[in-house]
Amino acid sequence: MPDIAIVGAGISGLHLALRLQQAGVTTTLYAERTAEEVAAGRPLSLPVRFGRTRQRERELGVTHWDGAENDTQGVNLVGPAGSGIGFYGALDAPASGVDLRFYLPRLTADYRERGGRVEVLRPEAAEIDRVSRDHDLVVVASGRTASTGLFPRDPDRSPYDEPQRVLTAGLFHGIAPTDPGWIHFQVTEAGEIFSTRILTADGPVHGMVVEALPGGPLEQLASYDHLEDPAGFEKTLLGLVADHAPELRERISDGEFAIRRPGDVIQGGLTPVVRRGWTTLPSGRVALALGDAWVVNDPLTGQGANLGSACAFELAELIAADGPFDTAFAERAAERLWRIAEPVVAWSNLNIGPPPEHLGEIFAAASADRRVADAFVTNFNHPAAMWQAIRSPEAARSWLEEVTKAG
Template identity: 80%
Template sequence: MSDIAIVGAGISGLHLALRLQQAGVTTTVYAERSSEDLAAGRPLSLPVRFGKTRDRERELGVSYWEGGDDDTLGVRLVARGEPGIEFLGRLDAPASGVDLRLYLPTLTAEYLERGGRVVVLRPDASEIDRISRDHDLVVVASGRAATTGLFPRDPERSPYTSPQRVLTAGLFHGIAPVDPGHIHFQVSEAGEIFSTRILTADGPVHGMVVEGLPGGALEQLASYDHLEDPAGFEKTLLSLVAEYAPDLRERINDREFGIRRPGDVIQGGLTPVVRRSWAALDSGRIALALGDAWIVNDPLAGQGANLGSRIAFELAELIVAGGPFDEAFAERVAERLWRIAEPVVAWSNLNVAPPVEHVGGIFVTATADQRVADAFVANFNHPADMWEAVKSPDATRAWLDKITEAG
């Protein structure tokens, strides 16, 4: 029976560990932090898990957040200008936002309860080589620089060399909920602002993400010291929301608005990248890249955690089929997993590229036609279908014709 090391205890690493556990494969998860430290620390990210990811959670037996305050039923997209764009599309299955400081410790506890093993360790490349000597295969699911150095950037699949958005995200009180619950997404010349309901250990709050274009007005938030001057940070944020997302500003109660707790803000920027998907270690073992160790997508399309979960399930199937876990195996894995990841990466990269006319045409049509709005939003749960719909003007015309003729 195989013995697999999984370095990283994020969504992709834990979904892989739980899936292999179901198949009777021995695993050890090497986590950078204990669950207690994670729960008490700063937020990691604010992922929305779409319907297919939630289906996988049900398969894993970890669907703890069903039909609650975190359910998201649609996406509202607003862009002021001529022509104005505004539509609310329905998802084909409810999505969910759960604070990772609640989500990850819960899954880790379940993995341990089922007999899994967790070692708290922050390994670098040399430590991964040492770990590999105790296992048949190492899967690296941690996006830390010390571990991703094993997997060089793939320039043919990585068109960007710098962040395309400057990110500020946080958890806030004082934003009125919407009915039905949905992601509010506002597009402007300065970037994008979106918000959604997030379930935390203290109950539901709102997550807000500001994705500023480099050099634009929204960029300033990413360098504002929210710990030193939280009131000033909140005032600046409200001012920018009023200018660039006025619909969202109307839902904010000034007296109640504020950061959920000190430090509940994320700032910085992510460079979209695809890295080489495996490495041969000095030990003679193979290390496979998973999650952020392999692919980093800008969060604008909301696909990072969802792709990580999808790839984890696919990788589990390949591992269960058996070794030897050699270079030939690694190449088979790379080919199969890239077929899944490629359209998701392409769509995510399109989201941060300059606007293209045919995608704008979808938004204009969706504003006037609920069928198109629903079909577009449903594809957040089907990213390969989304890419097929937006990859070219001809593809978009064919997709729109199919939607409107079917109705």
């Protein structure tokens, strides 16, 4: 039976570790920080886990947050003022948002309780090479390894060399819930604004993500010192939401709106990138890239955690069934994983580029026909189907005809 090192204890690394554990494969999980440090730290991201990821969690036996009170049933998309675009679409399976500082320590505990071994490791090239000598294969699922050069950028799959959005995200009190629970998805000429319910260790709050086009009015949030002047940051954010997402603003209480706790804000930008999927370490062992070590997408389509989970399950199946873990295995694994990642990368890159006319046509059709709205929103849970629907004007027309004919 093989012995696998997994470097990185995010969703990708933990889902892989738990899945291999179920298959009887020996693993060691190397985390950058202890679970206690993760729980007490700054927010990592605000992922929404769609239905297929939640099904994988059920298969892993980590359904700690199942329950209607934690479900997100759909997406409410609102276009720019005067566009006539606005619709609610239902998902085919409920989604869920859980603070990673709550989620990751719980899954780490599950892994430990089932006999898994966790060690703290700095994700540096020399350290990864060192631990590789004690294992048959290394899977690197830590985005912090990007600076090591282990997995260089793949230029053929990475059309951008700088962030296409300037991001501000945070957890907030004072946003009224909806019934049914939904993701508010505001499209504006200055960028996008999202909000949805996020469960934290202290109970439910709302997460908000502002995706600002560089140079636009929403960009100022990313440089505002929210620790030095939280009241000023909250006032500025409320003003921008009022201007660009008035429907969301109506759900916010002036007297209750506040950052959940000091530091619960993320600011910056992500450069979308696909890196090489594997490398041979000085030890002679193969290292595979997974999760943020391999693919980083802009969070606009909400697929990061979901893609990481899907790839973790696929890789677990390959590891449990295949070997030896040489370069031929690495090439097969990289090819199989790219089949899953390619439509997600293409969809994300299309959305953060100049607005395609045919996507606007889908939004307009969804605003007039609930069947189209539901079919479009359901595809957030089926990214390969989403890409097939929006990849070209011809594909969009064919998809719309199919949806409306289906009745």
